[in-house]
Amino acid sequence: MFQSFKAKTRPEDGAPRLAALRGAMHAAGVDAFLVPRADRFQGEYVAACDERLAWLTGFTGSAGFAAILADRAGVFVDGRYRVQVRAQSDMAVFQPVDWPETALEDWMIDAMPQGGVLGYDPWLHSAAEIARLDKALAPRQISLQPVDNLVDTIWTDRPDPPMAPATAWPVSYAGRTADEKLGQIAEILAKAGDDAALITQPDSLCWLLNLRGGDVSHTPLLHAMGIMRRDGRLDLFVAAEKLAAVALPPAVTPHPPEALAQMLAAQTGQIRIDPLSAPQAAKAILAASPATITEASDPCLLPKARKHPAEIAATTAAHLRDGAAMARFLCWFDQEAPKGQLTEIDCVRALEGFRRDTGALAEISFDTIAGAGANGAIVHYRVTEDSNAPVTPGSLFLIDSGGQYADGTTDITRTLAVGDTAPDEARAAFTQVLQGMIAIHRARFPKGVAGAHLDALARAPLWAAGRDFDHGTGHGVGVYLGVHEGPQRISRVSSIALEPGMILSNEPGYYREGAFGIRIENLIVVTPAPALPGGDARAMLCFETLTWAPIDRRLVVAEMLAPWERDWLNSYHAGVLAKIGPALDTTTREWLSRACAPI
Structure with missing residues (x-):
């Protein structure tokens, strides 16, 4: 399998490693030291030899950093990881810090004495980050000191750099x-x-x-x-x-x-x-x-983001292939999950198996997030042999996964009812999430509109119910490259104008800690919008759908949907059946026909 279920870190390793790092800090003459998640390429996904943050703190999320002082050690994480960091890091020695609500510079001003020295590895921090820190800390006479990486000096069994062939x-x-x-x-x-x-x-x-x-x-x-x-x-x-x-x-x-x-x-x-x-x-x-x-x-960012028609055609084929694998998985899940014998790992293995059966899978595009019940509320949960939970009838199951094929990169999330019943509160929240997703799919917008302008469309149904989610609505996606690709995003902080050819995810969610998690995700591509009768002459854009897989109708409260939302869902499911059905075996095709029935 491409995915391992071994726990990569242990919370109990944190205290001795932290003590060793503080010894190295003292020897280097610095009062604090920064440990980023990123490598020298500022990558979200890093090689084993660059997993310094995970090695030190136990936290394995794909974003975050640590600031280490003699008397405190802050681990800065955003809303996706606040449950995860408490489970993976030793809370007796590490302090989770809500970021970006709490900026590193503000935390450092409070934590460091005037005239202190903050050490950092200059190859692991961007020029903009260091300029911002230097400006903010200078009034307190806190100086930034580039040093050799202090984690590397104590990481005695650090893996070798990767040497995979191009x-x-x-x-x-x-x-x-x-x-x-x-x-x-x-x-x-x-x-x-x-x-x-x-x-x-x-x-x-x-x-x-x-x-x-x-x-x-x-x-x-x-x-x-x-x-x-x-x-x-x-x-x-x-x-x-x-x-x-x-x-x-x-x-x-x-x-x-x-x-x-x-x-x-x-x-x-x-x-x-x-x-x-x-x-x-x-x-x-x-x-x-x-x-x-x-x-x-x-200079490569925007040309890379504006996909060539050949790239769009290639990834369209990959998504249809992946959609058929997803349909086989969802059919299997509906047959097996109500029996009460499945675990999260069983589901991850099964889904990877269906993707492998295509004969075209090069890799998975990230570790599958398979959260049963309360684990679904951990936004970037990664199941291990230690955390592996049963898939319990009557609960929700969230599965976020993707494949790397030579012709495209996929990323899809579905939240599923285990059996034919689910809590009413969860169904209402699911429907609100679905309404936000539909709003993005149906959006038309003029050229020059950025992701920040659209983000609220996905949140409005949740906001109306006093709810929200702590991650962006969508990220850019590459073609047989990064499943997270910039600069385009659908996020309240994104000012990058959306342009034809840009691929994004559309994935609103809702998470009730200790109970359930909900996320529905499709990939979409920006395309010129057809003219409408009575419209003016300005050029407009819209989204075309790349992801085709059924959305669990059992979790939809049909009475909550507006007529246009119901029409979109029924039209989408008709498209799933037409595009994916011919590639399926008889049993799965019959299941898909039921799963895509109009509401």
Whole structure:
């Protein structure tokens, strides 16, 4: 299996490791030290050798960081992880901090003495983060001190860096050759007046060069950085062993990763860095070079986000294949779950098996979230052998999963009734979540609208009932790349205008700690909206659906739905039956016909 159910960390390891880190801090002459989740590529998903936050604190979530002082140790997590961190970290020595409600700089001002020294590894923090901290802490005369990574000095059995080989991604899926993309990015730099750009995010380079790798679990990333020139040349910093099976374009010159610092120090002209992703160490090296630094976004971000029609066609095929696997799983679940013999791990194994049966599964796109009953309220719950809970008739079961296929990346969540009954309160909340999801699916909006403008549509039915959820409504998604991909989002903090070709998730939810969790998720793609009679001449956008799988009608309170919501659900289910049904065996097709019946 791609997913392991072994617990990766133990809360009891936290205290001795924290004590060892404090000893290293004392030896380094710093009063505090930052331990981020991110690696030097600012990635959400990191290699085993970069799991420093999990190794120290026990917390395995995909976002967060720790601030360690002699007398306190804060673990900063957002709303997705506040239940999880309390279960995974030793609460006797670690203090959960609600973030971003509590900013790191505010917490540090309260925690550190005036004149204190805050140590950090400059390769693991972005230039923007360090600039913000420095500005906020300077009035208290708290200084930021770059140091060698102190966790690495005490992590005696730290795994080796990954060395997975790179593979070529077909142009038939990409739609454009690497040479064409290099030319496109060169034009962007030339138009901006930049002589070069430092590219530090592996997914940008994978997109740019039509390459995929295997340096982290579940996401086909090749760990590399690059310096892109306005004349179309690219200096690529990557371990040579990873390139043995691929041919690079003539404009690309490979170098060992350790050569990056030396080349940065020798730069001249105007060099672009993205302060949100470039390591502070790289900015500091450039600042001491003859080059002039400009700060702007990674030039690959928006071109990568605007999917080529070939990419949309490829991922559409992947989603139909994945939808058939989901239908087989949901049919199996309805047959087996009411017997009361299933566990969360049984369900994860079964779903991965149905995806493997397609013959096209390269990987899962993330560890499947399979939460029975109260575990469903842990937004990014990962089942282990220790936490494995029974799937109990009469309760809810939340399953959030996805597949990595060579032609696309999928991400789907369904909340299911175990048997034919569910608590009335849960059904009402489920229907409110569904109403928010439908509102996003039906949205029409003019060009220039960002995710922040749409986010409230998904929350309005919950807000009306005094409820909400503590995560964004949607994230960007790649094509056989990151299941979480920026810069586009549907979130109250996203100012990025949505453009045709951008793929997003649509996943409102509701979570009752200790009782149940609800989330319904489809992937959607931004597309030009057809003109409407009586409308004005302005260009409008809408969403097309990529994900096709039934939504559990047993959890829908039909009387709560407006006529247009009922029509959307019935139309969606008709589409599921038409698109997925022909690929199914007779038993599953008959089940799907019942599951997609109109309400």
